Amino acid sequence: MSADAKTWLERIHRLPLRERVRVMNVCGGHERSITMAGLRGALPANIELIPGPGCPVCVCPEEDVYEAIQLALNEDLILVAFGDMLRVPVNVKKADIRSLEQAKAAGADIRPIASPAEAARIARDNPERPVVFFAAGFETTTAPVAALLAEGTPDNLLLLLSGRLTWPAVAMLLDSEQPGFEALIAPGHVATIMGPEEWQFVVDDHGLPAAVAGFTPVSLLAALYSVLRQHLEGRRFLDNCYPELVRPGGNVAARRVLAQTMDVASATWRGVGSIPDSGFVLNADFRHQDVHQHLPRYRDDARKRAGEMPPGCDCARVVLGKIYPNECKIYGKACTPRTPIGPCMVSDEGACRIWWAGGIREAISPGRYTVPAE
Amino acid sequence: MCLGIPMQVTAVHGFIAHCEAKGVTRDVSLFLMQEEPVAPGDFIMVHVGYAIQKMTPQEARSAWELYDEMLGLGKEAPQGA
Ligand code: SF4
Numbered sequence: 001m002s003a004d005a006k007t008w009l010e011r012i013h014r015l016p017l018r019e020r021v022r023v024m025n026v027c028g029g030h031e032r033s034i035t036m037a038g039l040r041g042a043l044p045a046n047i048e049l050i051p052g053p054g055c056p057v058c059v060c061p062e063e064d065v066y067e068a069i070q071l072a073l074n075e076d077l078i079l080v081a082f083g084d085m086l087r088v089p090v091n092v093k094k095a096d097i098r099s100l101e102q103a104k105a106a107g108a109d110i111r112p113i114a115s116p117a118e119a120a121r122i123a124r125d126n127p128e129r130p131v132v133f134f135a136a137g138f139e140t141t142t143a144p145v146a147a148l149l150a151e152g153t154p155d156n157l158l159l160l161l162s163g164r165l166t167w168p169a170v171a172m173l174l175d176s177e178q179p180g181f182e183a184l185i186a187p188g189h190v191a192t193i194m195g196p197e198e199w200q201f202v203v204d205d206h207g208l209p210a211a212v213a214g215f216t217p218v219s220l221l222a223a224l225y226s227v228l229r230q231h232l233e234g235r236r237f238l239d240n241c242y243p244e245l246v247r248p249g250g251n252v253a254a255r256r257v258l259a260q261t262m263d264v265a266s267a268t269w270r271g272v273g274s275i276p277d278s279g280f281v282l283n284a285d286f287r288h289q290d291v292h293q294h295l296p297r298y299r300d301d302a303r304k305r306a307g308e309m310p311p312g313c314d315c316a317r318v319v320l321g322k323i324y325p326n327e328c329k330i331y332g333k334a335c336t337p338r339t340p341i342g343p344c345m346v347s348d349e350g351a352c353r354i355w356w357a358g359g360i361r362e363a364i365s366p367g368r369y370t371v372p373a374e
Numbered sequence: 375m376c377l378g379i380p381m382q383v384t385a386v387h388g389f390i391a392h393c394e395a396k397g398v399t400r401d402v403s404l405f406l407m408q409e410e411p412v413a414p415g416d417f418i419m420v421h422v423g424y425a426i427q428k429m430t431p432q433e434a435r436s437a438w439e440l441y442d443e444m445l446g447l448g449k450e451a452p453q454g455a
Contacts, residue, residue, distance in 0.1 A: 002439075032444065115403075116423065117423050117424075140426065143406060143424070147403065217440070251406055253406050253408040254406045257405070257406070
């Protein structure tokens with residue numbers, strides 16, 4: 001840990017805070033930095049850092065993944081998706097194909113990509129076949145998808161869009177009876193794109209301290225110090241601890257291409273249900289590139305257990321910050337990165353996967369809010 | 375996916391920037407940087423192949439230090455072990 005990070009830690013230790021304060025983050029990148037730098041173990045025991053809804057792959061609707069698998073298996077097309085999506089399991093009978101990876105092994109033409117630009121390139125290289133881009137992600141990923149559309153794409157490129165906005169999930173938690181946290185660390189790159197103003201409601205409507213953070217331990221600790229001080233002193237404001245990248249109004253060009261290509265609508269989050277104003281959908285000008293306009297028959301929301309997490313998996317509560325990953329009964333037992341049961345153990349941004357990579361091996365008894373030893 | 379990677383621009387052709395970071399070169403889209411001209415020598419934060427903001431060399435360096443630390447840790451705690 002750098003000298004600057006140590007200084008912030010000392011400042012936090014000097015705060016006269018006696019009660020428990022739970023601080024939620026809503027970004028897999030934040031959670032990764034916190035876990036890998038061992039910040040939980042270095043903080044006073046009454047300060048809890050809670051990973052919240054920060055993993056777009058984890059909340060991508062199960063029925064969307066199922067649809068992508070069926071499209072790839074049954075149609076002569078190329079399906080492209082970010083690599084993380086390939087191992088996400090759907091809820092089907094044991095003998096059935098339960099992930100894009102398995103569909104690929106069974107002969108479907110499924111290609112992992114690292115950038116939306118690759119989807120356009122593959123479509124240009126294969127003009128005779130439809131290319132379906134299964135695009136799941138938060139604002140940081142959906143803005144590049146919007147850029148791709150705004151720039152102009154080949155006619156054979158279709159979208160299965162599962163883009164989500166982050167703040168409505170936090171709003172839903174704060175509107176519920178037990179949000180489960182007293183302060184928020186807001187996601188740095190979401191705010192880089194959309195502007196920090198999106199998070200002002202946490203302060204104005206709910207009276208909670210909030211600070212936007214970047215991804216280094218220094219930026220995260222500065223944000224933590226800010227929200228703890230706000231909590232202590234009864235002051236509330238939205239702090240920006242990542243001013244280098246997060247500017248008022250966000251990235252103007254990114255917001256413009258999002259508005260130009262997409263609308264915002266209610267959307268389903270896996271295991272959670274529908275959240276108002278939380279999903280990106282193609283707008284009237286770009287709807288002709290929606291895969292549902294061309295191949296609607298692969299959508300089957302009526303399946304048993306459609307939309308749920310896999311049986312036995314507690315990802316829904318992990319995603320909402322109701323439990324820590326290792327409070328899931330099968331964490332590290334039946335469920336490890338090698339044999340993932342739920343999406344939180346599949347994605348690099350899933351809290352279960354991050355905690356496992358951070359060396360946390362023990363499951364703890366459910367219902368206990370204990371900071372694990374690191 | 376939200377972490378992003380800082381890179382340094384070596385050349386710009388329209389909406390494409392040739393970039394370099396730690397010996398790795400990549401073509402990065404500047405389509406989201408239309409309000410903020412990018413020139414060779416600049417550092418940018420790259421997310422899924424798109425620049426989302428400019429940054430200073432110091433910020434790029436501290437972000438890279440973070441990744442080095444994480445990658446080092448990743449080796450000590452192999453996934454799926
Ligand atoms: S440990 Fe596995 S089964 Fe349990 S919540 Fe996490 S991903 Fe789901």
